[in-house]
Amino acid sequence: MRRFALLLCAGVPSLVAAQGFGVYEHNTCAMARAGVAAASPCADGSGIFFSPAGLAGLSGTHFSVGVTLIGAQGGFTDDFLAKTTALDNPLIPVPNAYFTHAFSPKLSAGVGVYAPYGLETKWPTAGFEGRFVGYNTDLRSIYIQPTVAYQVHPRLKVGVGFAYITSRVKLHQREDLSQQGVPGRQFTFAAIGIPNGTDFADAALEATGTGFAINFGGILKINDKLSIGGHWLTRKTIDYSGTVVFTQVPTGLFLQPNNPLLLPPTTPVDALVAPEFGAGGPLASGNAKTSITMPPQGSIGFAYKATDKLTVMADYQLVVWGWFNTLTIDFVNPASPDITLHPENKDTHGFRFGGEYQYSPKITLRGGYLFHTGSSPAQFVTPLLPEGARNEFTIGAGIDLTPKLHADVGYQYIKQSDRRGLVNTLAGNTGIFQFHAHLFGAGLAYTF
Numbered sequence: 001m002r003r004f005a006l007l008l009c010a011g012v013p014s015l016v017a018a019q020g021f022g023v024y025e026h027n028t029c030a031m032a033r034a035g036v037a038a039a040s041p042c043a044d045g046s047g048i049f050f051s052p053a054g055l056a057g058l059s060g061t062h063f064s065v066g067v068t069l070i071g072a073q074g075g076f077t078d079d080f081l082a083k084t085t086a087l088d089n090p091l092i093p094v095p096n097a098y099f100t101h102a103f104s105p106k107l108s109a110g111v112g113v114y115a116p117y118g119l120e121t122k123w124p125t126a127g128f129e130g131r132f133v134g135y136n137t138d139l140r141s142i143y144i145q146p147t148v149a150y151q152v153h154p155r156l157k158v159g160v161g162f163a164y165i166t167s168r169v170k171l172h173q174r175e176d177l178s179q180q181g182v183p184g185r186q187f188t189f190a191a192i193g194i195p196n197g198t199d200f201a202d203a204a205l206e207a208t209g210t211g212f213a214i215n216f217g218g219i220l221k222i223n224d225k226l227s228i229g230g231h232w233l234t235r236k237t238i239d240y241s242g243t244v245v246f247t248q249v250p251t252g253l254f255l256q257p258n259n260p261l262l263l264p265p266t267t268p269v270d271a272l273v274a275p276e277f278g279a280g281g282p283l284a285s286g287n288a289k290t291s292i293t294m295p296p297q298g299s300i301g302f303a304y305k306a307t308d309k310l311t312v313m314a315d316y317q318l319v320v321w322g323w324f325n326t327l328t329i330d331f332v333n334p335a336s337p338d339i340t341l342h343p344e345n346k347d348t349h350g351f352r353f354g355g356e357y358q359y360s361p362k363i364t365l366r367g368g369y370l371f372h373t374g375s376s377p378a379q380f381v382t383p384l385l386p387e388g389a390r391n392e393f394t395i396g397a398g399i400d401l402t403p404k405l406h407a408d409v410g411y412q413y414i415k416q417s418d419r420r421g422l423v424n425t426l427a428g429n430t431g432i433f434q435f436h437a438h439l440f441g442a443g444l445a446y447t448f
Helices: 002-015 028-032 269-277
Strands: 061-078 084-086 092-102 107-114 120-122 136-153 156-176 199-221 226-233 236-248 286-294 297-305 310-319 327-331 339-341 348-360 363-372 390-400 405-424 428-447
Touching: 028 061, 028 363, 028 390, 028 405, 028 428, 061 405, 156 236, 199 269, 199 286, 236 269, 297 348
Parallel strands: none
Antiparallel strands: 061 084, 061 092, 061 428, 092 107, 107 136, 120 136, 136 156, 156 199, 199 226, 199 236, 226 297, 236 286, 286 327, 297 310, 310 348, 327 339, 348 363, 363 390, 390 405, 405 428
């Protein structure tokens, strides 16, 4: 049961991490710039997330839609046999949509719908020791953010948005019988000859939660060439509630002769553990809930128009992961004691550099580079969230298809530094996680 609490703790925070398996690519134009948008958001409404102040000054009405396809690849190589187990992730689409309207030259408003945290980590169950920590994490979240922006001065814009968050998490894990206590005895099944790595239960958590956050920002135009800006997304509390389902996995094993239970060797082991799954047992299916205060995050940056055709930009991003240091899991089943965990996450720092070049009146070329640190401490790098420091490279282009219709395409490569981690909570870090990903983005924007 405690390992299942680790699964819940490791999986849920990644819903809101700009690092880890979170997604910062909520818009193809911004993605192609390496996410640099604090001082000069793209003119398609995506400033709703990246910098709400960017809506001010947008004339007319804009509607944009886009999708990012994420192909994650990686694996775990253990120290002892040098065996590599590969991730088995599907290609995952992450959509976004924005709508804005200018009520006056100074006042604009809009609403954005985006899914910044919707990835999946999937590992094989056959032969992978990490299945006892977690073999499948499926995360989906939707942010719905109404936003208003105002130009208070020819050189100053401000904006604020109120985000409603609805999220869902599905987590799957196997349980190792050798580590399970024998019912009514003071020793585990390992003491009666059950080998390590014997699957006897499949644990599945499905939970949903909602929350609110405020996203505000400002952009100051220093002169005709230089602008500085930033945004801040406040802390948010999400209350998760759902069900935990434990399903018995047949082992087909029998007790050994002369066993300490003094039972016949024809006694099936599965019959001994079956009552644990019954009503009132510690592995009885039931409800669980938790409340998580997610950390604040923000960025600050500049945009400089170097020439009539070239603009260079840079952002610094901070996620205050130090706020997430305690998690209490409340199991409704009285036989499953509540658990308090201390993830001890670290604040993360991101450095983003991007640029745009007006290749022709209808074509804009983009590119960028970013680096950010990891949030997981050394003792908490697991198959659920094997994240670390990353270098990322982006390219893309914007194309005017008609006077009112604009298209964006982008590509991003993520190379994460190899990082030591665990696949067995009792053994510590015993191998290396590798990870990289290819992201492909496409979007359309229409001006009414």
